Amino acid sequence: GAVVSQHPSRVICKSGTSVKIECRSLDFQATTMFWYRQFPKQSLMLMATSNEGSKATYEQGVEKDKFLINHASLTLSTLTVTSAHPEDSSFYICSAREGGWNEQYFGPGTRLTVT
Amino acid sequence: GEDVEQSLFLSVREGDSSVINCTYTDSSSTYLYWYKQEPGAGLQLLTYIFSNMDMKQDQRLTVLLNKKDKHLSLRIADTQTGDSAIYFCAETSAGGGNKLTFGTGTQLKVEL
Numbered sequence: 001g002a003v004v005s006q007h008p009s010r011v012i013c014k015s016g017t018s019v020k021i022e023c024r025s026l027d028f029q030a031t032t033m034f035w036y037r038q039f040p041k042q043s044l045m046l047m048a049t050s051n052e053g054s055k056a057t058y059e060q061g062v063e064k065d066k067f068l069i070n071h072a073s074l075t076l077s078t079l080t081v082t083s084a085h086p087e088d089s090s091f092y093i094c095s096a097r098e099g100g101w102n103e104q105y106f107g108p109g110t111r112l113t114v115t
Numbered sequence: 116g117e118d119v120e121q122s123l124f125l126s127v128r129e130g131d132s133s134v135i136n137c138t139y140t141d142s143s144s145t146y147l148y149w150y151k152q153e154p155g156a157g158l159q160l161l162t163y164i165f166s167n168m169d170m171k172q173d174q175r176l177t178v179l180l181n182k183k184d185k186h187l188s189l190r191i192a193d194t195q196t197g198d199s200a201i202y203f204c205a206e207t208s209a210g211g212g213n214k215l216t217f218g219t220g221t222q223l224k225v226e227l
Contacts, residue, residue, distance in 0.1 A: 108156055
């Protein structure tokens with residue numbers, strides 16, 4: 001089946017530093033990848049949609065200069081949280097889709113803690 | 116924007132059936148989904164239903180869709196302790212660019 005991995009699974013960083021999270025589709029080519037954020041005991045909120053080779057589309061209220069998304073290949077998208085602050089601490093989940101309407105396959109998530 | 120609501124918590128005894136409910140507001144929804152999330156993990160797609168269907172059954176899972184009332188339910192037969200998780204309903208619509216809009220999640224607790 002379609003597998004999506006994320007790395008790292010957990011990261012702790014200091015306030016003011018940047019952290020990069022990778023999302024990989026392991027056995028299929030992902031034309032579209034999505035980045036979600038999930039606060040404890042809450043739902044997933046879509047942050048941005050990225051298509052391979054083009055700029056990401058950010059949801060309203062998501063700062064594109066703070067959450068840098070790169071989708072340089074059909075199997076890799078990265079999310080960089082720049083100048084992280086404690087309020088950026090959250091569970092970040094990516095998903096990948098192979099075609100226009102196909103099922104989204106979710107990664108296992110990355111727990112970010114900013115101290 | 117679209118709104119998807121679920122009750123927060125459901126507790127059932129092992130062996131009983133569980134019914135998790137979801138209401139949504141987007142009348143142009145095309146697909147509706149049920150996802151399972153175990154602690155500290157990503158989401159696993161359980162099943163989905165196209166908006167022109169009323170019911171879909173897949174082993175222990177039965178999905179009912181009342182499009183008129185914009186109500187979706189997931190019935191889990193013979194609920195097991197391994198079914199304990201958070202369940203999210205989600206919907207996509209053609210007008211929404213096929214993006215998923217998730218419900219608030221229902222935590223299912225299965226007791227012995």
